[in-house]
Amino acid sequence: MARRVVITGAGTVNPLGSNTGATFDSLARGHCAIGPLDIPDVDRLKIKIGAQVRDWRPEDHFEARHLPLLDRAAQFALVSAAEALAQAGPGIPLAQAGCILGTAGGGLTTIDDNYKTVYQAGKDRVHPLVVPRLMPSAPVSQISLTHGLQGPCFTVSSACSSSNHAIGLAFQMVRSGMAPAMLAGGAEAMLCFGGLKAWEALRVMSPDGCRPFSADRNGMVQGEGAAVFVLEEREAALARGAHVLAEVLGFSMTSDAADIVLPSQEGAERVMRLALQDAGIAPDAIGYINAHGTGTAANDRIEAAAIRGVFGDHGPAVSSTKSQHGHLIGATGAVELLACLMALNGQIAPTASVQDCDPDCALDLVVGTARKADVSAVLTNSFAFGGLSACLVLGPSDR
């Protein structure tokens, strides 16, 4: 029999805050963490804004002897995992538990730094731990080592859907009984010169802000950070007295098989319907959708049409919190799941920076400030380059 799966812990480091409390506060205020980029060689970039984790001091979190092994993404992931496990409390069978994280760039900053060392600075030697530091699976392995997780541990990479795939797979493992508990989420840190050069070449980045579904939107803005959640079997969580944050009700994943960059309306509708079907609920049970909402002309128009296709012209409240924390690429779904938890607690995070909604994106868009709402189920969308889509449906803790 399929087990019910609940979330009992959450942790994060992202541009809105270096823990969940600060992030919830920022989300509720509609705070925009996008600003001028503070990175080396920014003057050579055309796109000079981003959502950075500012004032990050690794030495506050890690011993100096450990830092050579920890790319920025791994640092964010480890701090997030520690917060999530602390919140989940004692009694989780960690030796049987696992960890799945999503990332798109892996240790891209480490790669960038070391290419500079050998190609630009002309040195013939790099630090001996470059490989275990840059490997995309490093954050998962570091979490496994730190907390003694001996179950299924690996990284998934599906561009902007990576986190939703990671959380969805962890959900399925707990639901099927393969693992009693899983840590899942995503980590990303590619706000480096090389990473941003590649992105700006695509000509989809905004030079001045992320305004999803807005009439004057002109592209996406990149962010960085991580979020990690503890998923476990509901009965076991209740038996050990854990505080349940939400229940994971359903998951879907599909591929459009249509275009390497453009999303497909038909594909977006299909993956949302499959998530509802997996959750066993009707469209009208959803009270909030955390949209993929990148702020690009194409995504937002197609996603809005797909939402109307599934939910009708009077569908649920929608927001894109990328307007606040930027697009964390492989970690974005994980940070956006925090906005879903907030919605289940009665407060919908707004889409920031929107003055006039695009008539072509007709939705019940929450803008400006948070909206109070009694939400019984939420849907969160991730639609990645390559047509790889993944949706999660969450319900309240006491369903």
Next chain:
Amino acid sequence: MNTIGKQVAMILSLRSGLNLSDIRMDQSLRDLGVDSLVLVETIFELEETFDIVVPFNANEAENSGLETVGSVIALVEQLVMKRAA
């Protein structure tokens, strides 16, 4: 067609897969089969060939001045002149 025009037409021919002789000044890039991805590749090639910077954001493509073969050539000529000035 001047030298710049011929070079631009050559790039569009290669990118679209059409014969050079089939490329006309009044044709839209859409009619040449230039989709969004081919367009950014074409712009990159124009920038590399002529040592120019083409201001282009795919989210505002309709106002880019890159609608037809003729308008692409005119924009490149303008940017080459600006570079030389």
